[in-house]
Amino acid sequence: MTHTHDHVEGPYSNTDPYDIPTREALERDAKEIIARYPKARSALLPMLHLVQSVDGHITQRGIDLCAELLGITPAQVTGVATFYTQYKREPVGEYHVGVCINTLCAVMGGDQIWSELSEHVGVGHDEVTPDGTVSLERIECNAACDFAPVMTVNWEFFDDMTPEKAKQLVDDLRAGRPVVPSRGPDSLCSWKQACRVLAGFPDGRAHEGVQAGPQSLRGLELAIERGWTAPDPDADRERPDEPVRPEEVSDPPPNEPGKPIGGEVKPGSQEGTNR
Numbered sequence: 001m002t003h004t005h006d007h008v009e010g011p012y013s014n015t016d017p018y019d020i021p022t023r024e025a026l027e028r029d030a031k032e033i034i035a036r037y038p039k040a041r042s043a044l045l046p047m048l049h050l051v052q053s054v055d056g057h058i059t060q061r062g063i064d065l066c067a068e069l070l071g072i073t074p075a076q077v078t079g080v081a082t083f084y085t086q087y088k089r090e091p092v093g094e095y096h097v098g099v100c101i102n103t104l105c106a107v108m109g110g111d112q113i114w115s116e117l118s119e120h121v122g123v124g125h126d127e128v129t130p131d132g133t134v135s136l137e138r139i140e141c142n143a144a145c146d147f148a149p150v151m152t153v154n155w156e157f158f159d160d161m162t163p164e165k166a167k168q169l170v171d172d173l174r175a176g177r178p179v180v181p182s183r184g185p186d187s188l189c190s191w192k193q194a195c196r197v198l199a200g201f202p203d204g205r206a207h208e209g210v211q212a213g214p215q216s217l218r219g220l221e222l223a224i225e226r227g228w229t230a231p232d233p234d235a236d237r238e239r240p241d242e243p244v245r246p247e248e249v250s251d252p253p254p255n256e257p258g259k260p261i262g263g264e265v266k267p268g269s270q271e272g273t274n275r
């Protein structure tokens, strides 16, 4: 018996072309995205978010459309789409839930949250519940360490989490109960809507809700209380108002092509060579 995998059934088929109204809308949006860049190919990252906002993940037809409109090959598009974890090669849930397991969050309880939550929901990393509501992902540092351990849902933050709060959050999402992110807008958009915002089409909600939380502002408050100021970086320069001259730079100059980057390099090896 032979199996073929070149046609995927379902609403997000990899091979079916876009219907005409969808294709026209995508082309209109793509034109706007491409116009932001001097070269069309530079628009690839937002273009991938755009096709993901329609298909829910990166499909073959999405890859083909990006390649066609940007004048590059599908292989080049695929190379980028598979490099960045925000582009999904498989469908995710309506609510894509991230648990930060990077260093600070992990030691503050992120690892424990992940293992309890994954067991509670019954799915693993980059897997989706059978009802399609929730998918889970172990995520790396979200630059929100001051609120560790953090979680995200469709990239909105849920700060200072515990295993109990994490399980309640996902139960609420699955039951359709409203949940409120710790910062930013006071309700969640869908995964596809979030992808559209990342493609560069704002939903007008960027300034809603708390922006910087108290933990982020604590250093600034302390500095104001104690009268601290940042040292003047130019204080010890002879001519602080003039640009830095090359001879004033003490670091070695950037690597020149073909010259070793430095350190021990094995003879005949390309390792450590800047090409």
Ligand code: FES
Pocket (backbone or CB within 6 Å): 100, 101, 102, 103, 104, 105, 106, 140, 141, 142, 143, 144, 145, 148, 149, 150
């Ligand atoms: S380690 Fe989790 S946000 Fe930085």
